[in-house]
Amino acid sequence: MTRNIENVDPATYGLQYLEGFGAGGSSGSGMFDNDRRLIGIASTAIYGEVPHDSCLISHTGLSVPTTSNVLFYAKLSYCWENPSLSSPTDAQKLKPWLDPTGSGATQVDGAKWNCEPLPVSSVSQLETSFDGDFNIYPNPSADGNFQMNIRMNQASYAQVQVYDITGKTILSKDLGKLQSQIVNLDLTQFTSGMYMVRISNQYGQITKKVVINK
Structure with missing residues (x-):
């Protein structure tokens, strides 16, 4: 359960967890509206209150040292032109990347396609950092x-x-x-x-x- 935080920076949405917390590593996750369109990207988190010890342990018993109950999401609508900068470059704006042809579209829905599964002939061994x-x-x-x-x-x-x-x-x-x-x-x-x-x-x-x- 969450609630919106009013009167925050115009470039961001503020969200507070009324139950539970956001874990470390959530930066870059999305905020979606009721039409399931991406409208924000998690960018900043703070402690609104100290979490209970039970929130610092995952369901598998592993430690989750970084949790927050207040998250801020960068607005895609604001980052479109990024007016916070006096002369933003193309690399600092979303518009050149998401609308390179200048179509003027203000929203786009996701696409669903019933693809046939690809045949799998083999699986290779994968190793990452392991103690x-x-x-x-x-x-x-x-x-x-x-x-x-x-x-x-x-x-x-x-x-x-x-x-x-x-x-x-x-x-x-x-x-x-x-x-x-x-x-x-x-x-x-x-x-x-x-x-x-x-x-x-x-x-x-x-x-x-x-x-x-x-």
Whole structure:
């Protein structure tokens, strides 16, 4: 639940959360009107009040150190010409980018298209910054039972997600707080094929490929 903040800078919309808070990393997210048109971009946040401790922990138990209950959104209508600057360049205005032909359009609706899904022939391994590593064996597995040997440099809450080759999440599970531990991964209910197993914690994630060969 939110409410508008009146009498703010004419270049921005002000929004206050009456329940809950906005988390760090929300900058750049959109504000939409009742017609589902983008009208603002989150740019600034402040503390209107100190959040309760429960708001600083995500549903997976990870720390969310930056929260705010007052957010300001830059108005697209104001940034169109950006009159706050005496002589804004094209790079400092939206109009040259969103209406390069000078059509004069003041709004545009999104488009919906019923596209056919693209065939997937393979999935590559993806690794991002992760505080540790893990091995998974046996790989391939004859029945879908795997063991994950997880090793992290420091104890933290972790999760495991499993995806099929289309990118669909087929399993998601909290592993709790751990550092070095062997964890059973039961994929016996799934058919033969290739799957991606992702381990993530507050520092990053790492993904590895497994094969079930029944």
